[in-house]
Amino acid sequence: SRYEYVKNFEQENHLLPDCHIVVRVDGRGFHKFSKFYNFEKPNDLRAIELMNKCAELIVSQFDDVIMAYGDSDEYSFLLRRKCSLFERRESKLVSTFASTFTSYYVALWGRYFNGNESRDETRETTEERKEEDMKEEERKEEERKEEERKAVKSEPRDDSRDSRSNELVIHMLPTFDARCVVYPNAQSIRDYFSWRQVDCHINNLYNTTFWTLVQQGNMTTQEAEQRLSKTVSKDKHELLFTEFGLNYNNEPDVFKKGTTIVKEFDTTGLSQRQVERKMKKMGRVRVMHCDIIRDGWWDERKWILE
Amino acid sequence: SRYEYVKNFEQENHLLPDCHIVVRVDGRGFHKFSKFYNFEKPNDLRAIELMNKCAELIVSQFDDVIMAYGDSDEYSFLLRRKCSLFERRESKLVSTFASTFTSYYVALWGRYFNGNESRDETRETTEERKEEDMKEEERKEEERKEEERKAVKSEPRDDSRDSRSNELVIHMLPTFDARCVVYPNAQSIRDYFSWRQVDCHINNLYNTTFWTLVQQGNMTTQEAEQRLSKTVSKDKHELLFTEFGLNYNNEPDVFKKGTTIVKEFDTTGLSQRQVERKMKKMGRVRVMHCDIIRDGWWDERKWILE
Amino acid sequence: SRYEYVKNFEQENHLLPDCHIVVRVDGRGFHKFSKFYNFEKPNDLRAIELMNKCAELIVSQFDDVIMAYGDSDEYSFLLRRKCSLFERRESKLVSTFASTFTSYYVALWGRYFNGNESRDETRETTEERKEEDMKEEERKEEERKEEERKAVKSEPRDDSRDSRSNELVIHMLPTFDARCVVYPNAQSIRDYFSWRQVDCHINNLYNTTFWTLVQQGNMTTQEAEQRLSKTVSKDKHELLFTEFGLNYNNEPDVFKKGTTIVKEFDTTGLSQRQVERKMKKMGRVRVMHCDIIRDGWWDERKWILE
Amino acid sequence: SRYEYVKNFEQENHLLPDCHIVVRVDGRGFHKFSKFYNFEKPNDLRAIELMNKCAELIVSQFDDVIMAYGDSDEYSFLLRRKCSLFERRESKLVSTFASTFTSYYVALWGRYFNGNESRDETRETTEERKEEDMKEEERKEEERKEEERKAVKSEPRDDSRDSRSNELVIHMLPTFDARCVVYPNAQSIRDYFSWRQVDCHINNLYNTTFWTLVQQGNMTTQEAEQRLSKTVSKDKHELLFTEFGLNYNNEPDVFKKGTTIVKEFDTTGLSQRQVERKMKKMGRVRVMHCDIIRDGWWDERKWILE
Ligand SMILES: Nc1nc2c(ncn2[C@H]2C[C@H](O)[C@@H](COP(=O)(O)OP(=O)(O)OP(=O)(O)O)O2)c(=O)[nH]1
Ligand SMILES: Nc1nc2c(ncn2[C@H]2C[C@H](O)[C@@H](COP(=O)(O)OP(=O)(O)OP(=O)(O)O)O2)c(=O)[nH]1
Ligand SMILES: Nc1nc2c(ncn2[C@H]2C[C@H](O)[C@@H](COP(=O)(O)OP(=O)(O)OP(=O)(O)O)O2)c(=O)[nH]1
Ligand SMILES: Nc1nc2c(ncn2[C@H]2C[C@H](O)[C@@H](COP(=O)(O)OP(=O)(O)OP(=O)(O)O)O2)c(=O)[nH]1
Ligand SMILES: O=P(O)(O)OP(=O)(O)OP(=O)(O)O
Ligand SMILES: O=P(O)(O)OP(=O)(O)OP(=O)(O)O
Ligand SMILES: O=P(O)(O)OP(=O)(O)OP(=O)(O)O
Ligand SMILES: O=P(O)(O)OP(=O)(O)OP(=O)(O)O
Ligand SMILES: [Mg+2]
Ligand SMILES: [Mg+2]
Ligand SMILES: [Mg+2]
Ligand SMILES: [Mg+2]
Ligand SMILES: [Mg+2]
Ligand SMILES: [Mg+2]
Ligand SMILES: [Mg+2]
């Protein structure tokens, strides 16, 4: 039609070739959202596992996603350097990741936040079952510890909502923003993930100390904030240990280290060409909670950065 | 931390000031999605009403969205020329609209695609009730017509899924891409919406004729495609009328014209300054199915383009 | 060759269609440059006329340039809204304007800064001769005034170079940066040129007062700066008049208003289509020194903004 | 002023950090320009040396330019990966390189194209003198060969202009466009320069053969074009040798390989920190005509790509 010329106003941004692309999604206003749905403080394992499940499904779904890392209300997805998904069009990437993450989050919410539904249904594909089983063990262990922790403190949850039903309501739905960031080399990607994991660590140490002061130390939130101002990491470790007998190092790794999801390939004994062909197919998706700042982790997974 | 420098690799695109912004969301792979969930052909009113509901909630939620238009699996949102939402950052806009639309779509799916739940709960706010009631009337009328239409044709639906339950399954969730387009003046915006509505008209005329040939004319899809190749609009009108006694002009406007959602303001008797102040607050959200190509519609709503 | 893939790393920025484009060039480090070549203070008519000549040649050379405005070491070129020069590619526009302006400036330098060569040769085309003649008159009048001004003050010029020869030296050549700015509507273009002309006015009033204090008031530059700090326009007018008997309003317009170059078309009695056809051809290039902030100037030249 | 808001319409593009930047300038319409000023065919050493001089001055002037390569009417400048010139603003880089190159080209034209002026004045700095002297030798050698070549053919030059005076005329001034291209890694930079040098080789082999057919073989240009269509490199070598006794390999390197300019640093025996400090200062600028596709050249100059 004679109106079609308006299509020419669309301006594409094709991200620079041969660079690593990170797509980071982050919950919009999760401060309020987590309050509304009575998230456990400082960490709600249901929320974290839901985030992890959404991320895992995305990693499994997109061949070009080779790794992901997340904590709190955010997840970063690493796309292969040679990725040509959507011809590297920025808006397509940004919107698709935001939308897909959101879709999983809303659709899976009930499995994680309503007791009655079995989380086992989450095992979408047979291939991921074994991995799942291992994780299930881990999860149960974590849950047991979590229960212990909860047992000590008798604080009632924020009762803005009836805590027995946690169905999503239309005027308080979860949404996520997203952005693409382009990194030209391995070092900057390493530093990117170190940045996120250090951030996770610092926030978690702060939050753990803060809520311990409030929940076990019976401080008001203002008092706790005041108490922690100007303390450094070491001070917080000490405070937790001397005043509450809590060794921060024994906190669950999922809280301290966040979650790393990575596609793994067994390439032992393969030629360069075989490796390349294999890399184009799906790798085994693994979920872990470990230090990704150190060299060793990356040295063992050279395929991530090629 | 010493890793924070990686934040500097983020590149913002602040959309040109003083321009109209259109954010268009479009269902990803809805050809397949609509097949999987047995959408009625050519138009599934449940799907259309779900789309409309999602769009209406977005229009209500964002002050800067002044109008929206949609059909099929897409919706275009018009942001005010002076809009400063997210400082006009493209990625924020693109991801937020994609995510918010998706969130509503997944969360409301059951209300529209599962018979057992009452759609009335959709009335989120008291303000929209009256509007809703009028629309409900329209809707019922449409549904009645729809039922009639369905009655004539006895074709069984694609039974890839049990058509009685229509719950979303994790491996076939709805997702949407999104893009921002910047338009410098009123004319280009007018032409933009004309472009979309002409597209709606052309597709709907084609689809209506195509599926009439298949459903009532007992053609295979190949035969119908063949029959329609090289026909122009007039031919299709004639075909429908002479061969099937169907007057296309009597088809429901929601199919022929798509859906327009607009914020309306009663500004009679107000001074320029009062108008401006009023415009910043929420207008009344109206939903309609009418010609938005003609001048008259825009002349009556000068506030849309200022 | 197998290396050609590197061409794909080029990223084009096609400026938004249907918008006005301003290309502004500005002398790089002209503070130092003007000192080195002993520019008259505060205004060196040779420099201004050289700038104007370069701009005029550009306006004449590019059909899509409809207007230009300049003062000091800068010039702004307005491209037609429908301009498709270089497919509106930003780098092509930016580099071509910077290069072309520079080329003229260097090539014409001798005509303006060396007494021995006649400036008449500058009349490149017969068409511009009449215009030139008028300007020549104006120029001579300005020069006469200028001579008068110079006569009063006996200050020796900065003698870093022999002031009799002003040939360009390789280690101090003139260069210009350039940028494109996109404006969506007439108002923003009007405001753009008002911005530049107000800037010209403010700078010129300041510089005139400053150098009067130094040259006629025998102040040091520090003293003059000190004297003018915190004064507003009105104070400077008064200072010039009461202390030096100088009425700022009688200063030459070329200094107070800068220079406007515009393509003019006689379209009286022509039909819309004839006007459009005419507009595609070269208009008559006119040079003036007048107020371009007021509506009247633009109302008489509606073709500039269409 | 109240107009200053228009400044906000400027949109900066800050080129991705930590990437190599290439700025390529290319003569605008040099097909016509070279005809107008009677450039020798296929290669005019005056033009090439003028280009090289301009490039050398730019390399010397900008600390962040570490290397340059050029042939015909183009030059590519490589900026250090960590370069922060103009905060990596694209328009600043593009316009400054276009303008600076143009300024040198116009200002130095007379030294290269008018016999009467001594080219020795070009030795702007004492540091470059030695280098110059070596190059002078090379140049004289080249010129001698060139004279020989010219001697054989008696063809008169295109006499559109009096070939004795070659002063620039205002309506045919040289101008250059420019663009920035961002490359994320060493390989792509290597391939970039290989791309340009292969291009130089292919063009020069073609042009040499073409003009030999015309000048010595007395073909018309159409006949020569026809004769060369569908020939590959080997065919052209053979044609030159068997029909004209010309061994292409003995052609001057400046024509076959183009010109490479590189900043060199003597870093033997220095610590890493000393190297870094040294690299920030000016290196010795060297000009050469050699193969830059092979690894060896780069291995000896690791500082270029860090
Ligand atoms: N209680 C609780 N809160 C959580 C948990 N995970 C995330 N949150 C909350 C804590 C933070 O307030 C918020 C994440 O911080 P952000 O910086 O992303 O801020 P927020 O999402 O509120 O705003 P934004 O839209 O991202 O700018 O989510 C959790 O497991 N438990
Ligand atoms: N049966 C049926 N199909 C519909 C209805 N609304 C939309 N669709 C289908 C028809 C089209 O195949 C599809 C929309 O076309 P698109 O051009 O957006 O293609 P699609 O979403 O498949 O791919 P995309 O990811 O957007 O490139 O959605 C409906 O009401 N009934
Ligand atoms: N004496 C004298 N100086 C002039 C004349 N026209 C321009 N200038 C000088 C005064 C200013 O220092 C300078 C223009 O100011 P800019 O803001 O463009 O600064 P400049 O070019 O030094 O630096 P830039 O590279 O543009 O950031 O040029 C003139 O006619 N006479
Ligand atoms: N005779 C002669 N011509 C030369 C010499 N160096 C360059 N040229 C001419 C040959 C080509 O026609 C032209 C360079 O080709 P380009 O692809 O850059 O085309 P041109 O500059 O005409 O157009 P453009 O504005 O760059 O698109 O310059 C030379 O040394 N001698
Ligand atoms: O959202 P924040 O505050 O964690 O920081 P950011 O995500 O870098 O900020 P923005 O979302 O505004 O880009
Ligand atoms: O998706 P299409 O085919 O309707 O057309 P488009 O949306 O303009 O194409 P794209 O989604 O690739 O921008
Ligand atoms: O150059 P200035 O200081 O007059 O101001 P600007 O031109 O807006 O700044 P920049 O040249 O750095 O864009
Ligand atoms: O100018 P060409 O034809 O050598 O090729 P290009 O420089 O890549 O084309 P353009 O100047 O249009 O970007
Ligand atoms: Mg954020
Ligand atoms: Mg958040
Ligand atoms: Mg967050
Ligand atoms: Mg699409
Ligand atoms: Mg679609
Ligand atoms: Mg669609
Ligand atoms: Mg500037």
Ligand SMILES: [Mg+2]
């Ligand atoms: Mg300047």
Ligand SMILES: [Mg+2]
């Ligand atoms: Mg200036």
Ligand SMILES: [Mg+2]
């Ligand atoms: Mg080119």
Ligand SMILES: [Mg+2]
């Ligand atoms: Mg060229």
Ligand SMILES: [Mg+2]
């Ligand atoms: Mg070229």
